Amino acid sequence: MRDVAIIGIGQTPVSEHWDISLCDLAVQAVKAALLDAGIERPEMLFVGNMLSAALSRQQNLGALVADHAGLRGIEAYKVETACGSGAAAVRMAYMAVAGGACDVAVACGVEKMTDGTPEEATAALAEAADALYEATHGLSFVAINALLMQRYMFEYGYRHEDFGPFSINAHENASTNPNAMFRRPITREQFVRSRPIADPITLLDSSGIGDGSAAVVIATGELATRLGRPVVRIAGSAGATDSVAVHDRREPLFFSAAHTSSQRALAQAGVTAADIDFAELHDAFSITAALSLEACGFAPRGKGVALALGGEISRQGRLPISTLGGLKARGHPVGASGVYQVVEAVQQLRGQAGSNQLPGCRLGMTQSIGGSGANIITHILERIS
Amino acid sequence: MRDVAIIGIGQTPVSEHWDISLCDLAVQAVKAALLDAGIERPEMLFVGNMLSAALSRQQNLGALVADHAGLRGIEAYKVETACGSGAAAVRMAYMAVAGGACDVAVACGVEKMTDGTPEEATAALAEAADALYEATHGLSFVAINALLMQRYMFEYGYRHEDFGPFSINAHENASTNPNAMFRRPITREQFVRSRPIADPITLLDSSGIGDGSAAVVIATGELATRLGRPVVRIAGSAGATDSVAVHDRREPLFFSAAHTSSQRALAQAGVTAADIDFAELHDAFSITAALSLEACGFAPRGKGVALALGGEISRQGRLPISTLGGLKARGHPVGASGVYQVVEAVQQLRGQAGSNQLPGCRLGMTQSIGGSGANIITHILERIS
C-alpha cells in the first residue's frame, strides 16, 4: 500500500449550533480542510455520522454533503460505527488512498445533536448498544458505562474521586482551545460534588454532547511532498470489534478491540506504545479513558486510573491525553469526534496547537470507540521533518 | 490495485421474516457466503443497511453482525448510501481487497422492514430524499419518482401502459427464483389496472419492500485461483453522486451519476456498454429502470421505454435485465438490494441461475441507486473461463 499523508484539516467549534444545519456544519469543515490543503476537488468523500436519521430525519449524507460542499458528482459514502463513525470515515479514506483507488479523499465527521430533544438524543445514543437486550431494559448509554465503572472500582479498589484527574486534565486543556465547548477549568471539589447521571458516573465524568464537524484531506505521500505542505503521515491505521453488548464479553473490563486495533496500528508504524508522544483517546467517560489506557498498553490492567492520579496524562506528563480537551471538554459531537481527534493530533504534530502545544512531539495516537468498546479504530500519526 | 474475485455468495429469501431478527438475517447470508467460499474467518466485514436505526432502533451493525456471525474481533463497518447501501458495502470490500488492506472481505446487505409499521417504513424511506425541502412537503419516496415519471411521459410521449414490460419481465423472471418475494407472473391487463400509489406510479410500477439479506465474499484473484473456486472477477467498480433533491438538478431526467459511474466501471473493465451480456439495474420503479438504461448508454435518451417495449430486456433480448426478478419482483429489502444484484449476477456468470440461466453470459453489470439518482454505484463482473 502507498504512503499516505494528511494534507488538510478543518473543524467547526463544538457548540449548540441552533442556526446551522447538519449539512452546512459538514460543509464548513470540508471547505476549511480543502482550503487548508489547497485542493479544489477531491475524488472521494467519506462522511462519518451516527444520528442524522434519528434526529434530523436525513440519510444519504454522502451525496448530500458532497453536493452542498460544491463537489457534486464525486464518489461519496456515509460510514457508521456508532460513536466511532468519524474515525471509520478516516479509516475508509486512508484505505482508498493507500490502496490506490484515488489520490485525494476527504474524511468528514458531523453530528447535529440539537435537532432533536434531549430525550430523543439519549434514546438515539442508546442505539449504539444492543437494542434488544440492553436498551429495552432502560439502559442509557451512560448507564452501560456506569456498570463498567462500578465493577472497575470494586475490582481495583478505587473511589469515585480517583477518576477526577481525567476530567480536570481535559477541562484544563480545553480552556485554551477556541473550538472547545467547555472552556472553563474545573476543580477537584467540583468533580467530587458533580450531579450523578447514572451512578457512579456523574455529569463531570461524562463528555458533553454538542453539534460539530471536523474534516481531514488525505492524499498520497508523493502528492503531499509535491504540494510542499507540512507533512503528517498516517503511519498506522487499524480497526477491530468486540461484542456490542457488554454482557456478551467474558472480560468486560478489558477492551479487547482497543488492544487489537492499537497493536496492529503500532506494528504497522513499526513502533511500540512507549514511543507514542501523546494520545487522543475516546474519553467519552472517565472510565473509558482508563480502560483505553490499559488496553493500549500505556498502563497495566487496573492501573489506568493510577497513571492519571500520578499526573502522567497532563501536558507535562509521560503520556499527555486529551491535549485540546478530548471528548470530555472539547465536546463530543458523536459521529464527528473521531475526526476531531485526528485534526487535533495534526495540530500538535504541525506545531499549530497554540498554547496547548506539546514541544517536540513526533508520534501521536488517536483512538475512537463505537459503543461500549464494540468497534475501535486506532491511527498512528507521524510528523515527517 | 490487485485483481479481485467474488469467491462466495449467500442470500436469504426476500420475504416478511417475522420470526427472524435484523441481525440473524444478516448472519444467515454471511454464513452462507462463507460456506460457499470455503472461508472460515474473513479479515473485514462491510454491512450495507439503511433503516435499522429507524425501524429496529439498532446501530453499530458492523460489530453486531460480525459478533453474531461467529467473527467476533474482525474489522467491521456499516456503510450507508440510502437504497444503494448494499452496493456501497460491495464497493468498500472491493477497495479493501484490491488496495491491499486485506485479502478476504465480506460485503453484506441487510434490511429488516417489518420491524416498523408501514407508515414508519414509508417515512424512513423518505430520508433518502432531502429532509428539509422534499420530505417535509409530504413527498414519499414514491412521489418523488412519480414526478420523474410524469415528466418523462410528457417529454417523450409515452403512456403509462408503455412501462408495463419492465414489471412483466421482472415478475416473469422472479417466478422461477426461489429467493424472490413475488413469484407470480403478471399480465399486461393487471399492470394497466393496478392501484395508484402516487400517480402515475402504481403498485405494479413499484418494487415490493421486504426483509432480506445477501452477502458476497471478496478475495484477491490469486487466492481465488488457489482455492480452485469458480472465478468471477470484479472487472470494474465505481461510484458517483448527484444532488439529493431532484429539484436541484438542471436535467432531472438524466441520471448523471449513473452515467459517470457506469462509464468509469466500463472503462476500468476495458469494455463498452455494447459488450455487456446482462444488467441487474435498480428497477425500484419502472421509470428508474428506463432512466438507468439511458444513462448507462444502453438506450438513447427517451428510448429506454422503447427498448423494453421492443422486448430487448427479456432473457431472450439484447440486454436482459432483472434476470432473477430485480428489485421489482425478487423484492427490495432496501439496503440489501445492491448485494442481491451482485449475488444474482454471480449466479448467472457461474451458470447457477437455474431455469433463469442466460446461456454463455460472460459480462454482467450491476448498478444500485441511493435516493432518486443521488448516489449510484456500478460494478462490472466477468466470468473467467
Add this chain to the structure above:
Amino acid sequence: MSIPMYWRTSHQRLALTGEVCPTCEAKLFPPRDICPHCNSPAKTRFDFCGRGTVYSYSLVNVAPRGFERCAPYVVALVALEEGPLLTAQLTETDPQDVFIGMPVEMVTRRMREGSEQGLIEYGYKFRPCMERAEA
C-alpha cells in the same frame, strides 16, 4: 420537523428567500452556501416572486406518516420564473385540472396534520395563478 429545523428555515418557507450567485448570476432555491453551478460562494439574499409553472406533478394516494389524513393531495415540481425548480404541494385546485405548464403562485399554508414537539408547521404551497387566469 423539529423546532430548530423549522425556525432555521422560516425565511425560505414563508418568504421564498433564496440566493443569487454573485459570480454566475444563477438564482438558487433552496438556498445553499456554495453555488452548484460555478462553485463560488453564494450568500447574497434573493427573494423569489413566487410565480412559476408546473414542471411535473403527482397525485399522492399513499402518504407518509404525518400526512395520512391529507391524502390524496397533489405534489409538484414547480419551475420558478427566476429559474430554479422546487418541490411543493399544489392547493386550491382539482387534481384533474393540473397540467404540465400550468401557471401557479406561492401561498402560505399549514403543511401537515398534527405536529412534532407541539409545532404547527407553515410553509409554501402553490395554487393556480390568479392574475394570469384573469389576463
Add this chain to the structure above:
Amino acid sequence: MSIPMYWRTSHQRLALTGEVCPTCEAKLFPPRDICPHCNSPAKTRFDFCGRGTVYSYSLVNVAPRGFERCAPYVVALVALEEGPLLTAQLTETDPQDVFIGMPVEMVTRRMREGSEQGLIEYGYKFRPCMERAEA
C-alpha cells in the same frame, strides 16, 4: 420495541430461554445461533434457572425516552448461576442495599411506561433472592 420484536423475543423475556452449545457446553444468554466461544452452531434450547448474583450495578437518574417516569431505577449486570452475564433492572430493593455479589432472582415485570404501537411490554427484572435470604 415494536410488536414483531417483542413477539420474537417473548421466550427469552418471559422464561429466560437461552441455549447451550453442544460443542463446548457454554450456556448462552441471550440466545444466538453461533457459539461465540467455539464458533459452533448453537441452537439447543436451555432454560436458565433465573438465579444469579449482581456483577455490577448503577442507579439511573437521567433516563432515556420511555423510562423518564420510572427514574431513578437500578440496572445491573447479573451473573447467572449457569455462567453468562445479562443486563436487567433490579426491583423490590432499596438502591442503597444493592452490592456486588448480592444474590438475585428473576421475576416478570412491566418494562416501561407507556407503549409503542399499543403494546405493554413485559420482561425479566431481578430482585433480591428470597430463598437464600432465608437460608
